[in-house]
Amino acid sequence: MPSAAALDLTNTPHAAVRPVPPAHVRLAPGSFWDQRLRAVQVNGLPSQLRHCQTTGRIRNFERAAGQLQGEFEGYYFNDSDVYKWLEAASYALARAPSAELRQAVERVVQAVRAAQDADGYVNTYFSGPRADQRYRNLRDEHELYCMGHLVQAGIAHRRSLGSDELFDVAVRAADHVCAVFGPQGRPEPDGHPEIEMALVELARETGQRRYLDMALFFVDQRGADPPRLGGLGYHQDHRPVRQQTEATGHAVRQAYLAAGMTDAAMETGDAELLAASQSLWDSAYRRRAYVTGGLGSRYEGESFGADYELPNRRAYAETCAAVAGVLWNARLLAATGHARYADWLETTLYNGALAGVSLDGAAYFYANPLAADPRPAPGDQRGLHSSGAQQAVGAHARQPWYACACCPPNIARLLLSMTGYAYGTSSGGVWVHQFLPGEVEACLPDGQALRLQVETDYPWDGTVRLTIQDAPAQPLTLHLRVPAWAAGASYRIEREGNAGRPVAAAAGAYVRPRRVWRPGTVVHVTLPMPARLIGSHPRVQANTGRAALARGPLIYCLESLDHPGVDVDRLALLPTERLRPVPAPDLPGGLTALTGTAAVLEQRRASNDLYAPLDARPPRAAGDAPLTAIPYFAWANRGASAMRVWLPYLAG
């Protein structure tokens, strides 16, 4: 059976935890992620394909194949959207067969096949009249980036459908890259990392070391002297990656690069490279990440800001950067088994990434701010820079597509493979990183398997019931993650009529019961989920005097449409004891909102002056108002509304 895996570490020598492939994970029908994935599959993928067709992205392949006349349409990196769509659709077909989708995939695969040159090169922009301009500008023109996505699509297609139709194209493209680049060839890496991860995965899929070597070569060409890409931090070319310690430049590029570094390190055991990735992670997630897992605080260069520079309205937090963050965390988790990577993976998945797609699966965000207002400033509507990004600015309505459409198929491929990041195996152990209701079959390196049934209403409820359905006769460690937010967590093991004694479990770590697991044994995990208030590091100037509301893995936000007649900027959070989980108003899919009472801050200023003599008195309530908070990922699904994640608070 094909694995449908995006990340297959079965034979990776230096992985601490090997992911259980999606083919071995079944989401309970109608459960949280099943709904999300179904929406992307049923609405998102067909809509994305139509946009690929109407915007010329498919025609570009037909033109490159000589089947169609006329000019290339769109941006020079548009092939990558088609590859990402193919990757997502392949995972979807492994999850739930569909003759219609399958035919659509095969038609697109044939178009890609036909567009490949005899030498393996494929890029529809640099075809026909521009064929002699290939590889003229690796820094800016994304050819290897696009071929990286082709390779990942080919692998996904093969691993999901057992077909070599697209995989062959990918291998020929990779062989072309290996022939042109390297110690004896061209030295430049691509200005936009991606092919590094892809080539390592291809080495895994084929067992061919030269793809790994090629990836390693690209990784170590960054920061060369003289610089290969101009030496800018934007491209992570300011110094050799092994000496990079601060998350720098374009956030998607940075996270893809670090993910590829981690991939290579797991294959080679290169401790220096792994340490560099971890050091970059420390910078990104200890000082430069949004509470949602969003990465990249600057519109300028779609980039990381300085430490603690985390503006809310002007958060860039590109959906692709959240996707990249999940890929990066998944790899560091696999390389090390450290819970902190599973924590940020969860945070990003449920918040920063998931916010990038609408509840119906067919409308997207490019930037993901943490505060928004329904009416943008006029200058926001049509800016000059960052073509793709600008379309997401303004009133921040979700869009079905973008001229620079990197995000829609990227979030689709991530979500449709997310079950592959929930479980893992190691020698003598099975890991539960994420709590997904359904079933999992974890195959151990020795060929034996553990089958688990997982029952939970996570993320709405923290009670998780894991029933052993089948297990080896030898002792086995069950590594159960206790999320960092789950203060007061416990677990107990019920077997043969014995309910078991609750054992306290430290948050932000794995508990590791080890025993011979008999079928019928139930592990009960209890993760208390009171509503809670989060505070920022005091250096985060945007959040001084503010708190974020959270429950379980979910960050919550306020939308003004739940607070008619109230100025949301006068609402202040109160201690959370009296907040109640209730069904979210006017939102489909059984979402849980939090309701209760907020303080309405006293309005003291007589004037509306921008600056005035300081009123040094602490904020005070003038009254109260009903409060409704919804999960951040679900914002902007009900029309124009102001939205706030970080709110003032009163100690009560």
Next chain:
Amino acid sequence: MPSAAALDLTNTPHAAVRPVPPAHVRLAPGSFWDQRLRAVQVNGLPSQLRHCQTTGRIRNFERAAGQLQGEFEGYYFNDSDVYKWLEAASYALARAPSAELRQAVERVVQAVRAAQDADGYVNTYFSGPRADQRYRNLRDEHELYCMGHLVQAGIAHRRSLGSDELFDVAVRAADHVCAVFGPQGRPEPDGHPEIEMALVELARETGQRRYLDMALFFVDQRGADPPRLGGLGYHQDHRPVRQQTEATGHAVRQAYLAAGMTDAAMETGDAELLAASQSLWDSAYRRRAYVTGGLGSRYEGESFGADYELPNRRAYAETCAAVAGVLWNARLLAATGHARYADWLETTLYNGALAGVSLDGAAYFYANPLAADPRPAPGDQRGLHSSGAQQAVGAHARQPWYACACCPPNIARLLLSMTGYAYGTSSGGVWVHQFLPGEVEACLPDGQALRLQVETDYPWDGTVRLTIQDAPAQPLTLHLRVPAWAAGASYRIEREGNAGRPVAAAAGAYVRPRRVWRPGTVVHVTLPMPARLIGSHPRVQANTGRAALARGPLIYCLESLDHPGVDVDRLALLPTERLRPVPAPDLPGGLTALTGTAAVLEQRRASNDLYAPLDARPPRAAGDAPLTAIPYFAWANRGASAMRVWLPYLAG
């Protein structure tokens, strides 16, 4: 005697207040502004000229004249730096003759003259091989912007030195523009406004209405349908200027455009155009300006942000935008006589603009943040976008020059003409907008004059003594501005041995004593200058829980080098009663610092986590530490240091 005026409204029909030209204002030697202007004149102008020479800016003119072979050097807008330098140097020569500077000016003037085409066109980039590409791209290529600065330089040269050598070049260039553009010609305005102000001033200088008509045409071509410049807010082309109500896009462009609109409105009495400028001003200064008068909160597009979007470290606040803000406020003040424009003019001049030049006059800032740290993030050092701006990022050391060197000669031309914005006349009235020690001769429309001696240690002391030296025999109103910050102000009139009774004066308005002024009469103005704390509008998220320290017109800041061994982010301001003005440490020129005691905030967090459960307790002092605050304009004159304008405060 030449007036040396940048803005001459002598014959402008719809001006409420006409500026007294710099030729009639003498700064007391050694006084605050005299020191600043002298530094720019003695150190700044020669240094700037050397940079214009070594970077090819002068050679470009020689090449365009056919006197030199080779390629154009630098950016296509570099001519404007030379024109701005000529404008500044002209004012300087009117202030203090210098044979050396005069010769340098005349050599540059001859180079410009020689580079002009027979048809009047002059732009050294579009010369020689590129001559056939003229006006191919008005949106981006700054040809009219450059010619606007040529016109202003020509006018300044004539009004300062009585010579027509450069003025003739300017007139021929303007005539060329009038021949090419207009209702019967090309419709596009320049993507970077500037020529609008210049053409109106040329109409004033020549009495020729067609220059004014040309300016008005350009003003009203913005926001046309179809758009002339692409329709972006960046270029203020998103809607007709008369319908624009929000300060939008590139801040320098916006402020220059609005200044030009105000200029045109004063000539024609166009109330709609004046109202549009005032409406844009409301947006800029009531919701989008820094407390320093800095404009433009986004690096992206060097642009205005949304209302209340005023990040401190990432304040863009380009020096040129502060210059533009002064020009805009000066024009609105002249058009209306409203004190609010004089207030922001003062705030900008003493803070946001003056910070753009070092105390020695020869090193500059491009961006002017309100918080900075000595070590930048690696990505800040070499960014991708905004070539000019990026050079000013990083550790924010002042630079003697920039590849995009708009700011150095711009702040020079502003400061060397700033005495022209201090006083005004109207029918039967003389206006004191700014308090400059020295002498002024205000010539009234009826030909009579008021001569005043002004004695004050402003901005360090708020005691101002205005002695009437000569006055008409008729009653005259003295419009004396009481700054918005001057709570508790008063004035008294001492004459013929009678000390006079103090009269309370409302802040943010003019007091208007009217009488026959006899020589020897002294008006004593008392503007109390305690140190004070300023608070922001509650929607300014960056300043929640923070205050800025100010005294008189000056905003103060902390530099870490005055606080060795202390984490400046733990310092909190206390009530200001015990702060004392003292000579600033290690800073030349008699600057006044504020010293006293700051609270050191309790350090509560056990961990350094970016996010943690909220600690809802209000901040509390763990101890105290000596505090030294220096004027914001003087920061970064003593080497690398952290700097903060907005600090936490404790109610005490």
